[in-house]
Amino acid sequence: MDHMKEYLQSIYDQISELLSVQLSKQSTFTKTILIGTTAGAIAYSILKKRHRLPPGPLALPIVGNLLFIFSQKEGWAKSFLRLSKKYGPVFTIYQGPFPVIVLNDIKSINEALIQRSTDYSNRWIRHSFKLINSNGKGLVFSNPDEEWKARKKTTAKALSFIFLLRNYIGSSNFETHIGEAVTEAIQVMLQQTKPFDPDPFILFITINVLASMCFGTRYDYNDDNYKLLLKIMEDLGEVLGEGICLEDFISPLRLYPSKRFHKLQDISRRALDYVTRNIQEHRCLYNKDRITDLTYGLLKAEEDSREGTVVLNEEQIRSSLIDLVLAGNDTSRQTLYWAIFYLAAYPDIQNKIYQEVRRVVDKTRMPKITDREKLPYTYAFLHEVMRLGTAITVGVPHLTAVDTKIGEYDVPKNTTVFINHWGLHHDPDQWEDVETFKPERFLDHTGNMAPKPENWLPFSTGRRLCIGKTLAMPELHLIIASLVQRLEIRAEPGRPVNFEAKEGPMEYASHPYKIIVIDRNP
Numbered sequence: 350m351d352h353m354k355e356y357l358q359s360i361y362d363q364i365s366e367l368l369s370v371q372l373s374k375q376s377t378f379t380k381t382i383l384i385g386t387t388a389g390a391i392a393y394s395i396l397k398k399r400h401r402l403p404p405g406p407l408a409l410p411i412v413g414n415l416l417f418i419f420s421q422k423e424g425w426a427k428s429f430l431r432l433s434k435k436y437g438p439v440f441t442i443y444q445g446p447f448p449v450i451v452l453n454d455i456k457s458i459n460e461a462l463i464q465r466s467t468d469y470s471n472r473w474i475r476h477s478f479k480l481i482n483s484n485g486k487g488l489v490f491s492n493p494d495e496e497w498k499a500r501k502k503t504t505a506k507a508l509s510f511i512f513l514l515r516n517y518i519g520s521s522n523f524e525t526h527i528g529e530a531v532t533e534a535i536q537v538m539l540q541q542t543k544p545f546d547p548d549p550f551i552l553f554i555t556i557n558v559l560a561s562m563c564f565g566t567r568y569d570y571n572d573d574n575y576k577l578l579l580k581i582m583e584d585l586g587e588v589l590g591e592g593i594c595l596e597d598f599i600s601p602l603r604l605y606p607s608k609r610f611h612k613l614q615d616i617s618r619r620a621l622d623y624v625t626r627n628i629q630e631h632r633c634l635y636n637k638d639r640i641t642d643l644t645y646g647l648l649k650a651e652e653d654s655r656e657g658t659v660v661l662n663e664e665q666i667r668s669s670l671i672d673l674v675l676a677g678n679d680t681s682r683q684t685l686y687w688a689i690f691y692l693a694a695y696p697d698i699q700n701k702i703y704q705e706v707r708r709v710v711d712k713t714r715m716p717k718i719t720d721r722e723k724l725p726y727t728y729a730f731l732h733e734v735m736r737l738g739t740a741i742t743v744g745v746p747h748l749t750a751v752d753t754k755i756g757e758y759d760v761p762k763n764t765t766v767f768i769n770h771w772g773l774h775h776d777p778d779q780w781e782d783v784e785t786f787k788p789e790r791f792l793d794h795t796g797n798m799a800p801k802p803e804n805w806l807p808f809s810t811g812r813r814l815c816i817g818k819t820l821a822m823p824e825l826h827l828i829i830a831s832l833v834q835r836l837e838i839r840a841e842p843g844r845p846v847n848f849e850a851k852e853g854p855m856e857y858a859s860h861p862y863k864i865i866v867i868d869r870n871p
């Protein structure tokens with residue numbers, strides 16, 4: 350039973366291989382269909398008989414629910430929430446012949462990710478993502494073996510160390526770098542004479558946050574390294590935005606990699622060059638008593654590991670840094686893009702934030718980390734932005750490491766599991782006036798932050814909890830406070846605000862929009 354999914358996958362792969370040799374004279378399309386159909390039908394019929402899986406919509410024997418999923422105009426998260434109302438909070442769909450479990454309520458998410466965390470902590474490592482992930486040596490798309498545990502623990506430790514320096518000793522350049530980047534972005538925004546899309550300014554800020562945290566650098570707009578990183582981020586965003594890679598779902602297609610796949614290969618090479626160069630520069634200047642950024646923190650861990658404490662080497666440092674830079678940027682960028690959208694859409698809410706910031710911070714300086722506790726309304730605003738504009742809609746897919754259970758149902762080993770974060774945040778049975786933007790829902794009657802609602806879960810939970818949470822929350826909080834302190838942000842005059850989201854399979858983003866800004870302290 351334990352090896353059932355592996356066994357089925359191996360049948361699927363062997364048949365695929367066999368048929369691809371036999372069919373070498375056929376067209377790619379014919380081959381793909383024949384291989385997928387035969388292998389899928391066998392695997393599907395064996396699996397169906399063996400397990401008591403959670404219920405779900407009717408699946409076709411070979412393609413499963415792929416046709417349904419790909420034909421939806423709405424994102425997967427919204428379809429999943431709808432299906433959960435029909436089949437229950439835990440249901441099964443089929444990706445080709447293989448079952449995929451979708452968790453839509455906090456009870457089942459906690460059961461899987463906390464109570465049965467070892468069973469549910471592997472990753473579905475998509476074929477295309479292996480490219481960006483240095484073949485499973487990084488943080489995101491790798492399974493939790495001893496090396497991964499060491500990488501995650503060391504990175505988290507290095508991150509907390511940087512924060513300790515910044516928050517309590519004040520000897521880090523981090524806060525200064527972020528403040529400078531926000532100020533520069535504000536200055537350039539103020540020079541705009543027509544309504545403009547704030548995305549490039551947001552990107553400038555988020556790239557600087559990551560560059561400062563990872564490499565202790567701060568870029569201005571004309572820096573070559575900034576342009577290089579910007580291009581990597583833009584290209585990655587474009588490729589991921591084009592939708593899914595069919596090779597991830599239909600393995601025979603991997604014999605003929607798509608254009609998208611080649612583009613990903615090129616992006617990963619550029620990201621690797623960028624990170625490797627930065628590590629080399631850090632090695633030249635390394636001083637174990639001067640750990641001021643994450644790369645120095647990881648080099649110190651590498652030094653310690655030579656003395657036998659943890660296992661960390663150059664390849665792992667490189668992969669971890671690539672993962673942090675790539676995983677951290679888009680999520681923060683998308684959250685800030687929604688934040689500015691809501692600030693412009695709701696001037697009254699923006700004004701409340703401004704009044705709060707004015708009470709705590711005088712005009713001569715920017716908000717600082719030590720001000721955060723005194724800015725609860727701004728923090729509640731950020732929570733509401735992250736609820737309605739959930740950046741990672743159906744999570745980073747997990748994979749079961751063993752045959753396991755969810756409630757009364759079976760979940761076989763190697764089953765992909767989606768966590769519907771967007772669904773948790775948009776469930777009308779869990780939130781009052783679910784689609785209304787209301788920061789107050791996160792405050793208590795004294796105006797301070799209330800205990801976090803259990804259905805608010807943008808960073809996930811358990812073993813694979815987002816490692817960037819400790820960075821993202823304080824930074825986004827301060828960036829929003831700093832922007833509102835200096836700028837009155839208004840929606841583009843004469844154009845109605847478009848509240849509809851742009852939905853892709855795993856995307857739920859604001860449509861591009863324009864704003865104008867007015868200097869509050871001319």
Ligand code: HEM
Nearest residue numbers: 488489676677680740741745807808809813815816817821
């Ligand atoms: C608004 C900001 C962010 C959101 C909403 C977010 C959300 C998430 C989510 C939902 C996951 C998947 C957890 C799971 O598998 O159950 C994740 C993983 C991860 N995030 Fe974030 N993230 C954010 C910012 C960041 C930042 C700034 C960084 C880097 C500094 C980062 C680094 C990572 C890494 C490395 C993982 C993989 C963890 C693992 O597999 O064990 N994230 N994030």
